[in-house]
Structure formats: C-alpha cells, structure tokens
Amino acid sequence: MTHITVWNEFLHEKDEKIAAVYPHGIHSVIAGFLQKETDFTVGTATLEEAGHGLTDDVLEKTDVLIWWGHIAHGRVSDDVVEKIHKRVLNGMGLIVLHSGHKSKIFMKLMGTTCDLRWREDDENMRLWTIEPSHPIAQGIPDNIEIEADEMYGERFDIPAPDALVFTGWFKGGEVFRSGCCFTRGAGKIFYFQPGHETYPIYKYELIQKIIVNAVRWARSERRAPSGNNPEGQSAPMEKVDWPK
Amino acid sequence: MTHITVWNEFLHEKDEKIAAVYPHGIHSVIAGFLQKETDFTVGTATLEEAGHGLTDDVLEKTDVLIWWGHIAHGRVSDDVVEKIHKRVLNGMGLIVLHSGHKSKIFMKLMGTTCDLRWREDDENMRLWTIEPSHPIAQGIPDNIEIEADEMYGERFDIPAPDALVFTGWFKGGEVFRSGCCFTRGAGKIFYFQPGHETYPIYKYELIQKIIVNAVRWARSERRAPSGNNPEGQSAPMEKVDWPK
Amino acid sequence: MTHITVWNEFLHEKDEKIAAVYPHGIHSVIAGFLQKETDFTVGTATLEEAGHGLTDDVLEKTDVLIWWGHIAHGRVSDDVVEKIHKRVLNGMGLIVLHSGHKSKIFMKLMGTTCDLRWREDDENMRLWTIEPSHPIAQGIPDNIEIEADEMYGERFDIPAPDALVFTGWFKGGEVFRSGCCFTRGAGKIFYFQPGHETYPIYKYELIQKIIVNAVRWARSERRAPSGNNPEGQSAPMEKVDWPK
Amino acid sequence: MTHITVWNEFLHEKDEKIAAVYPHGIHSVIAGFLQKETDFTVGTATLEEAGHGLTDDVLEKTDVLIWWGHIAHGRVSDDVVEKIHKRVLNGMGLIVLHSGHKSKIFMKLMGTTCDLRWREDDENMRLWTIEPSHPIAQGIPDNIEIEADEMYGERFDIPAPDALVFTGWFKGGEVFRSGCCFTRGAGKIFYFQPGHETYPIYKYELIQKIIVNAVRWARSERRAPSGNNPEGQSAPMEKVDWPK
Numbered sequence: 001m002t003h004i005t006v007w008n009e010f011l012h013e014k015d016e017k018i019a020a021v022y023p024h025g026i027h028s029v030i031a032g033f034l035q036k037e038t039d040f041t042v043g044t045a046t047l048e049e050a051g052h053g054l055t056d057d058v059l060e061k062t063d064v065l066i067w068w069g070h071i072a073h074g075r076v077s078d079d080v081v082e083k084i085h086k087r088v089l090n091g092m093g094l095i096v097l098h099s100g101h102k103s104k105i106f107m108k109l110m111g112t113t114c115d116l117r118w119r120e121d122d123e124n125m126r127l128w129t130i131e132p133s134h135p136i137a138q139g140i141p142d143n144i145e146i147e148a149d150e151m152y153g154e155r156f157d158i159p160a161p162d163a164l165v166f167t168g169w170f171k172g173g174e175v176f177r178s179g180c181c182f183t184r185g186a187g188k189i190f191y192f193q194p195g196h197e198t199y200p201i202y203k204y205e206l207i208q209k210i211i212v213n214a215v216r217w218a219r220s221e222r223r224a225p226s227g228n229n230p231e232g233q234s235a236p237m238e239k240v241d242w243p244k
Numbered sequence: 245m246t247h248i249t250v251w252n253e254f255l256h257e258k259d260e261k262i263a264a265v266y267p268h269g270i271h272s273v274i275a276g277f278l279q280k281e282t283d284f285t286v287g288t289a290t291l292e293e294a295g296h297g298l299t300d301d302v303l304e305k306t307d308v309l310i311w312w313g314h315i316a317h318g319r320v321s322d323d324v325v326e327k328i329h330k331r332v333l334n335g336m337g338l339i340v341l342h343s344g345h346k347s348k349i350f351m352k353l354m355g356t357t358c359d360l361r362w363r364e365d366d367e368n369m370r371l372w373t374i375e376p377s378h379p380i381a382q383g384i385p386d387n388i389e390i391e392a393d394e395m396y397g398e399r400f401d402i403p404a405p406d407a408l409v410f411t412g413w414f415k416g417g418e419v420f421r422s423g424c425c426f427t428r429g430a431g432k433i434f435y436f437q438p439g440h441e442t443y444p445i446y447k448y449e450l451i452q453k454i455i456v457n458a459v460r461w462a463r464s465e466r467r468a469p470s471g472n473n474p475e476g477q478s479a480p481m482e483k484v485d486w487p488k
Numbered sequence: 489m490t491h492i493t494v495w496n497e498f499l500h501e502k503d504e505k506i507a508a509v510y511p512h513g514i515h516s517v518i519a520g521f522l523q524k525e526t527d528f529t530v531g532t533a534t535l536e537e538a539g540h541g542l543t544d545d546v547l548e549k550t551d552v553l554i555w556w557g558h559i560a561h562g563r564v565s566d567d568v569v570e571k572i573h574k575r576v577l578n579g580m581g582l583i584v585l586h587s588g589h590k591s592k593i594f595m596k597l598m599g600t601t602c603d604l605r606w607r608e609d610d611e612n613m614r615l616w617t618i619e620p621s622h623p624i625a626q627g628i629p630d631n632i633e634i635e636a637d638e639m640y641g642e643r644f645d646i647p648a649p650d651a652l653v654f655t656g657w658f659k660g661g662e663v664f665r666s667g668c669c670f671t672r673g674a675g676k677i678f679y680f681q682p683g684h685e686t687y688p689i690y691k692y693e694l695i696q697k698i699i700v701n702a703v704r705w706a707r708s709e710r711r712a713p714s715g716n717n718p719e720g721q722s723a724p725m726e727k728v729d730w731p732k
Numbered sequence: 733m734t735h736i737t738v739w740n741e742f743l744h745e746k747d748e749k750i751a752a753v754y755p756h757g758i759h760s761v762i763a764g765f766l767q768k769e770t771d772f773t774v775g776t777a778t779l780e781e782a783g784h785g786l787t788d789d790v791l792e793k794t795d796v797l798i799w800w801g802h803i804a805h806g807r808v809s810d811d812v813v814e815k816i817h818k819r820v821l822n823g824m825g826l827i828v829l830h831s832g833h834k835s836k837i838f839m840k841l842m843g844t845t846c847d848l849r850w851r852e853d854d855e856n857m858r859l860w861t862i863e864p865s866h867p868i869a870q871g872i873p874d875n876i877e878i879e880a881d882e883m884y885g886e887r888f889d890i891p892a893p894d895a896l897v898f899t900g901w902f903k904g905g906e907v908f909r910s911g912c913c914f915t916r917g918a919g920k921i922f923y924f925q926p927g928h929e930t931y932p933i934y935k936y937e938l939i940q941k942i943i944v945n946a947v948r949w950a951r952s953e954r955r956a957p958s959g960n961n962p963e964g965q966s967a968p969m970e971k972v973d974w975p976k
Contacts, residue, residue, distance in 0.1 A: 089356060089357060089401070091621060108355060109355040110355055111352060111353040111354055111355040111428055112333060112428050112429050113333060113429065126905055126906075126907075128885075128886045128887070128906070128907050129886075129887060130886055130887060130909070131671065131892070132674045132709075132887060133579065133671055133673075133674040133675060133676055133708045133709070134671075135708075138708065138709050139709070142886075142887065153860075154860045154861075154862055154874075154899065155860070155861060155862060155864060155874065157333070157429055159403060159406075159426070159427065159428060160406055160427065160863070160895065160896070162403075162404055162650075162651070163650070163892065164892070164896065167886065167899065167907045167909075168907070169901060169902075169905060169906065169907045170901075173858055173901060174858075174860070174901065175858075175860050175899045175900070175901045175907050177862070182403065183403065183404065183619065183621055183622075184355050184356050184403060185356050185357065185401055185621075186620045186621040187621060188621055220621045220623075220626065221620075221621070221626050221627065335865060370661055370662075370663075372641075372642045372643070372662070372663050373642075373643060374642055374643060374665070375648070375915065376643060376918045376953075377823065377915055377917075377918040377919060377920055377952045377953070378915075379952075382952065382953050383953070386642075386643065397616075398616045398617075398618055398630075398655065399616070399617060399618060399620060399630065404619070404651065404652070406894075406895070407648065407894070408648070408652065411642065411655065411663045411665075412663070413657060413658075413661060413662065413663045414657075417614055417657060418614075418616070418657065419614075419616050419655045419656070419657045419663045421618070421655075427863065427865055427866075429865075430864045430865040431865060432865055464865045464867075464870065465864075465865070465870050465871065577844060577845060577889070596843060597843040598843055599840060599841040599842055599843040599916050600821060600916050600917050601821060601917065645821070645917055647891060647914070647915065647916060648894055648915065650891075650892055670891065671891065671892065672843050672844050672891060673844050673845065673889055
C-alpha cells in the first residue's frame with residue numbers, strides 16, 4: 001500500500017468562478033481519482049488547517065505528498081517546510097503541480113529561483129512524451145492535447161532534471177519542460193506543469209493517469225539520506241580489515 | 245580576464261601543526277598558483293574580515309568564487325550566503341573545496357544535506373578520471389596518486405551531478421564522487437574533494453591544474469536566471485504575432 | 489507477468505574448474521533464482537543452440553533479456569544482434585552482466601568501445617550504493633562486500649549513464665561504475681559488473697536481489713521507438729488545426 | 733588553433749532552387765563564417781570526392797568535424813564511417829547539422845534510430861535557450877525567431893543528451909530538442925536542428941554564433957578512449973604498492 005497526502009492551498013476555490021470548476025477544492029478531485037487505485041490510501045490537507053494539516057504523524061505515514069499552491073506560498077510556515085524537506089530527503093516522494101513551482105519546499109529542494117514565463121490567455125497546449133519508456137509515461141500517447149491552459153514558458157530556472165519525461169508546446173510560441181524528475185536524498189520528486197485553477201485539467205483521464213503513474217514512481221523505501229549517524233552528522237567509519 | 249576571489253575560513257591555520265603546512269593560509273597557496281595564469285586576477289577574503297570580506301563590490305566583480313571552510317560554517321552570516329546564492333544564480337562560478345561540502349552556500353544550492361562518511365587516518369587515495377574529454381580533465385592523467393588524505397566516502401548526499409569528472413578511491417575501502425559539476429541558474433559549480441588542511445595537497449601540480457581548469461570551466465557570461473523582469477518575478481510575455 | 493530470457497555463452501562451464509562453480513551453467517543459476525518470483529516466467533538460451541536460441545518468437549515474447557558472454561562475443565551472428573537491437577529499441581529490457589560489456593549488442597547500443605581495465609587476482613571488492621532511492625537499490629544496504637572478484641577498473645568507455653546506481657571499489661586501487669542505467673529507444677538497459685565465471689557471485693542473495701530489482705525496473709511497455717510509420721522511417725505529420 | 737573540416741553531401745545544390753540559396757554549397761557558407769575566427773583553420777570535404785574527402789590525413793588533423801547530409805546517407809562508405817567513429821572516440825569533436833540526424837555516423841554513435849517527425853511547410857520556428865550558462869549558449873538571447881524552417885518534432889529517438897541547450901517550437905504544434913550535447917569516448921558531439929537546404933538559415937548571425945561556440949566547446953585534447961593498450965584490449969594493471 002502507498003499512502004498519499006494531497007495538499008492544497010484551498011484559497012482560490014472561495015472564488016465563485018473557480019468553485020464552479022472545483023466545488024470541493026482541487027484536492028478533492030485529485031484525492032478522488034487516486035482513491036480508485038486499490039493499492040493507494042489517500043488523505044488531504046490544506047493551508048488553513050492547524051499546522052497546514054501536515055502534523056508529524058501525517059508526514060510520517062505519508063509515502064507520497066502531492067502539492068498544489070499558488071497565491072499564498074509565503075503563508076506556509078518555515079517550520080513545516082523544514083519538516084517536509086527532511087521527510088523528502090528520507091524517502092518520501094513529492095509531486096509538485098503547476099504553480100507549486102514557486103512553493104517554498106520546491107525552491108528549497110531545487111536550490112534555484114524556479115522562475116518561469118507565464119501568460120493567462122486560454123491557450124491551447126500540447127504535452128509531448130519525450131521519454132516513452134519512463135514509468136510515468138506508461139500508457140500515455142505520443143502527445144496529449146489540452147484545449148486551454150495557462151502558458152508556462154522557458155527558461156524554467158531549475159537544475160537540469162534527471163529525466164525529462166514531457167515537454168509542453170503552447171500556441172503563443174513557448175515551450176516548457178512540463179514533466180521533470182529529480183532525486184534529492186532518498187526522495188523522488190516529479191514536477192508537472194498542467195493544471196491551472198480555472199481549467200478542469202485534473203478531470204482529464206490522461207492527466208490523472210500521469211499523476212497515478214507519478215505516485216507509483218515516486219514511492220520508495222524509507223531510508224536515511226546517507227549511512228551516517230542519527231544526528232545527521234557525518235560519522236567516522238572503521239577501516240576495512242579484510243579476511244585475507 | 246577572469247577575476248577570482250579565494251575565500252578561506254582561515255581558522256585552522258592558527259594551529260601550529262597546520263601553519264607548518266600552510267603558513268599564510270590555504271587561500272594564499274591557492275591564490276598563489278592562480279596568479280601565475282596571465283588571464284586571471286585574484287583576490288582573497290576570509291571569515292573574520294568585515295562581511296567575511298565578501299562585500300557587494302567584491303561579489304559583483306568576482307567571476308569565480310573559490311570556497312574553503314570547515315569548522316565554522318555556522319559563523320558565515322545568512323545575509324552573505326543569500327548574496328552569494330543570488331550571484332551564483334546570475335552567473336558567478338563557484339568552486340567548493342573539500343570540507344566546503346557542509347558550507348551553507350553549497351547545501352543551499354544543492355537542496356540536500358551534503359553529508360558523507362569520513363575518517364582521518366593518513367590514507368592513500370587515488371583520483372580516477374571518469375570523463376577524459378571534460379574541460380576540467382584536460383591535461384590530467386588517467387589517475388593521480390595522493391599519498392595521504394582524509395577519507396571521504398559515499399553515500400555523498402548530493403543531487404546526481406551533471407557531469408562526474410573524477411571518482412576517488414581510498415585504501416580503507418571507500419569510493420567517492422570527488423569531482424562533480426552542477427549548474428544552478430546561470431552559475432556553474434564544481435565540487436572537488438581532495439584537500440584536507442593537514443596535507444599539502446594544494447601544492448601538488450596536478451591538483452593545481454584541475455583547479456585552474458575548473459576556474460576556466462566555471463566562468464560564464466553574467467545573465468539573469470531567466471528572461472523575467474528585474475524584480476526576479478515571473479513576467480507575462482506577449483503572444484507571438486507572426487508576420488505570416 | 490514478466491517473461492525473462494537468460495542468455496549465456498555457456499562455453500566456460502566445459503572447464504572443470506568453472507563447472508565446479510556453475511555445474512549447469514551460469515544461466516541455470518540465474519534462471520533458478522528468477523523463477524522464485526511469482527510474477528516472472530523464465531527461459532534460457534545459449535550460443536550453440538540454433539540461432540543462439542534467440543528466434544523471432546523467443547525475442548517477441550521476451551520482456552527482459554539477460555546477457556552473459558565472455559570469450560566468444562565474435563561468434564554471435566550479426567543478424568541476431570540486429571534483431572535484439574531492434575527489439576530493445578521497441579521496449580525490451582536488457583541486463584548486461586560482467587564481461588558482457590564487450591558483447592556486440594552492448595557496444596552497438598552504447599556507440600563506444602566499452603573498454604575497461606581488468607586484472608584477475610582474487611581481489612576483494614565492495615559495491616557501494618550511490619542512488620539509494622533507485623528501484624534497483626531497493627532493499628540493498630549501503631555497501632556489499634564481495635570476498636573475491638575479477639577487478640574491472642575505470643575508465644570504462646561508456647556514455648555517461650542516465651543513473652549511476654552502484655560504484656565498485658577494488659583492493660588493488662581501482663574504482664568502477666558497477667551499476668549503470670541507460671535508456672535507448674523505448675528500451676531500458678542495466679549494466680552490472682560483478683560476476684566472473686570463477687566466483688559464485690550469482691549465488692549471493694544480495695546480488696540476486698539486485699538482478700531481480702533490475703528486471704522489474706527494465707520491464708516497460710512495448711512501443712515503437714517513435715511515433716513514426718511501420719517502416720521505421722520518419723513520417724510527415726499533419727499540422728494542428730485547433731478548434732479555436 | 734582549431735582545425736575544422738566542414739563535410740557536405742553537396743548534392744542538393746545541383747538543384748536550381750537550392751543553388752539560389754547556397755550557390756557554392758552549404759559547406760562554403762559554413763566554412764566562410766568559421767574562417768573569420770582567428771583561432772580557426774577550415775577545410776571542406778564532400779561526398780563525391782575520393783574517400784568522400786576524408787582521408788586519414790584529413791581526419792588526423794581535424795579537431796572538429798561538421799556534418800551536413802540528407803539524401804545520400806547510404807552512399808557514405810562504411811569504412812569511412814568506421815574511421816570517423818574511431819577518431820571521435822579518440823577526441824575529435826563532431827557537429828551534426830539538421831538532416832544529419834540520419835547519417836550513419838550519428839546513428840552509430842547514438843546506438844538508436846535517431847528517427848523524428850517532420851513536415852515541410854515553411855513554418856515559423858523559435859529556438860529557446862534552455863541552459864543559458866552552457867558554453868554553446870554564450871551570447872545567445874533567450875529565444876531566436878526563424879521565419880521559416882522544416883519542422884522536426886519529437887519524439888526524437890536519441891539517448892537523453894548530457895545537456896539540452898536549446899528546444900525548438902514549431903507553429904504547427906511540435907517541440908524538438910534542437911540543441912543536444914553528447915560525449916562518446918573522448919569525443920564531444922553537438923546535434924543542432926535548424927538548417928534545411930531551402931532556407932538561408934546558416935547565413936543568420938546568431939545561428940553562426942551558435943556553430944562557432946559549438947566548435948570551441950567540442951574541441952578537446954586527443955586521447956585514447958581509455959587507458960588501455962594499443963590493440964584496444966583491456967590491459968592488466970599493476971596492483972598498487974603504496975609506500976606505507
């Protein structure tokens with residue numbers, strides 16, 4: 001079994017127009033399709049809950065955390081970010097969606113600004129599969145058409161990803177590394193661009209399949225970030241005394 | 245011309261035993277061999293100078309910063325770290341030596357703990373060239389023998405490097421990714437393992453050649469981390485209106 | 489279910505000393521531990537069978553091919569190599585063991601000489617885990633000690649792997665990229681160094697676990713190497729006519 | 733000094749329409765702008781010369797080979813391809829332009845089909861800079877607009893490049909990894925997509941700058957692909973006898 005926590009800022013959905021697309025919040029839609037997988041258990045957490053809903057207990061039992069945030073990145077407490085960071089380095093998977101590129105946790109893990117270009121203009125986009133053999137691309141066609149999304153364009157200020165699974169094309173003239181895999185410590189991280197709050201993109205079957213695949217890919221064994229002592233400090237190691 | 249600033253913690257050298265190896269500080273030895281290159285100008289800076297010797301002016305004119313620190317990483321001010329971080333993302337090269345793996349600036353750029361195994365036991369090590377065509381390996385033989393160094397062993401908790409130029413072998417039974425290249429923003433970063441304060445490793449000709457090569461590799465054009473507006477915020481972009 | 493074909497040159501085992509280690513051939517030992525996995529079915533094939541045992545039917549149903557060869561790489565027919573190559577690019581996984589580094593199929597997929605250093609001297613080796621979160625490293629400790637193996641040393645003339653999972657340490661002074669992942673077309677390839685014919689290395693539980701993990705990692709969907717026409721030629725594509 | 737050989741198939745230019753764009757051949761235009769660099773010497777070679785103009789002497793003195801071919805890849809002799817391959821692995825740089833993606837030498841070095849999608853339709857394209865700090869991107873803006881080019885689209889069946897420097901956008905709905913770096917043996921390889929024979933793309937100043945940058949990046953020291961003996965066989969190495 002894989003336990004997933006879907007975190008959502010859950011502020012946009014107070015707006016009538018956005019509530020029309022996601023009446024119970026983006027997290028409910030995401031949790032909904034994840035729950036259909038028989039090897040997944042799913043919880044949710046949101047910004048305005050105590051501790052943003054991410055208590056030590058919740059983080060400890062979470063195998064993969066999904067993150068959606070946009071207008072209130074600054075309101076996420078540094079303490080919680082610190083705890084998530086440590087938990088990722090110890091093996092929790094992390095899937096960062098869309099505007100989560102500017103979340104504190106993603107920037108901290110990347111070490112860069114994670115800036116990009118953007119434009120809201122109801123633009124067509126196409127998601128191209130660059131690595132067809134990657135676990136996250138299993139069952140995904142050569143390309144997926146999305147009728148309208150916010151444009152996200154290069155240069156996306158991230159470290160070169162370990163694997164570039166998808167690249168996005170936008171009608172207005174931009175490209176974007178839309179599906180990127182990273183490993184940090186013992187944790188696996190997937191950034192996935194589609195999904196503005198004003199579009200029902202998380203209701204698309206193929207987008208859901210990508211996120212399900214990403215959860216399976218991101219889940220890994222729990223282990224300390226290195227073979228060091230419990231304080232996280234580097235520890236001296238005995239020299240080998242081989243039998244011969 | 246390339247302007248280099250060599251930063252050293254400069255605390256170890258107060259110890260008699262270490263002063264015997266580096267009487268004027270590790271930075272003086274490093275600055276010394278760099279100054280022989282006719283296209284380099286070199287300055288130094290140390291922890292106990294005002295602002296750690298890294299004023300805005302110094303950082304602004306520095307093309308490549310070399311970092312040596314060990315026992316006082318915590319005494320480097322967060323403000324200075326923030327400024328270095330920004331300057332790296334805007335194109336300043338950074339060469340992190342040996343125990344600088346636990347410096348604030350390196351951990352911030354990597355997003356991981358940068359922990360490793362270690363042992364002080366006057367051990368032989370061998371540095372193996374893994375990517376012979378890399379600019380940093382130009383003129384470097386298949387392997388370099390170092391009579392005694394501190395052992396640094398895997399797992400080294402870093403993101404997978406963009407290029408693995410050297411791997412170290414230690415007599416006691418360990419291996420280490422001893423020469424690693426990273427790009428963050430518009431800045432290029434080289435981590436290089438050899439060089440404990442009690443060994444005269446920076447006086448070895450081949451080690452000096454590697455550091456000189458690394459400076460040339462790390463130097464790049466200054467540019468903003470992405471094509472965004474001066475505040476560093478993502479900026480909307482005009483849609484293309486092609487002539488035809 | 490995953491169908492695995494274990495291919496072995498099966499010439500060394502005619503020698504009495506080697507037959508003492510692998511009386512029914514290296515392939516029998518490998519097939520033996522793979523068959524214990526309930527989601528695997530396993531077949532074997534050897535050099536001196538007709539078509540080296542790799543008929544079109546066998547290749548078509550094989551999800552992952554394991555390759556062990558050493559002294560008769562040149563006797564593998566170019567036609568069979570061509571068919572394996574095509575099948576890998578269309579999604580068959582390939583695990584190349586030890587001296588298979590000089591097999592025609594591995595060199596063809598890598599595009600390089602795949603040369604390395606070697607020495608037969610009953611040397612201790614240690615296998616270090618470099619990427620603990622990689623699927624192939626699940627359940628594998630920080631390092632594995634092997635009492636005696638042939639030394640394989642850098643520089644190993646391969647393209648930089650997509651992931652470096654294990655690095656080997658040899659008592660005589662060498663290091664080696666012992667566990668390397670590559671993707672070519674839609675096929676995933678794992679090269680794994682331990683395993684000389686004179687040592688019972690494939691009988692070690694942890695080595696077996698690595699190979700089982702590698703099979704699961706290398707298995708992927710079958711798909712054409714790109715979205716092109718059946719002849720493998722690039723095909724023209726219709727321009728997008730978006731609805732709006 | 734860097735000696736460059738510009739190789740061109742030189743068949744298209746017999747066609748009147750194409751001769752109007754490149755009257756003395758594509759190679760002449762490329763050689764022309766390269767010759768303006770004071771540290772470059774330049775020669776040319778074409779398909780219909782004896783040995784395709786690539787004698788042992790020419791290859792031996794060439795530091796970087798530039799390759800343009802399209803309709804006659806099959807007419808390049810396997811012997812010459814073999815010699816180029818060996819020379820690249822020993823340190824010669826290789827720049828493969830546009831339709832050279834299906835040349836024998838590029839496919840041999842990549843190990844894959846190098847297939848892609850394409851469409852001739854006078855389409856606008858934009859070249860986006862993905863790695864602004866890469867030597868090949870020095871002096872290149874965030875994006876370059878090209879009024880008309882042949883469309884090349886993903887999936888491009890290549891191994892994941894060591895660095896992805898440029899990504900192309902095409903008006904019709906496709907994206908492409910347009911500027912890709914690879915290392916094979918001691919040789920550095922750059923694939924660059926723009927440049928169909930019917931468009932004057934090699935006359936654009938920024939395209940020329942990219943190719944000049946690529947030559948400087950691809951040039952490296954000559955060295956054997958590994959530390960092995962002249963027969964290309966792996967050679968035993970003396971075990972270390974450390975002084976202590």
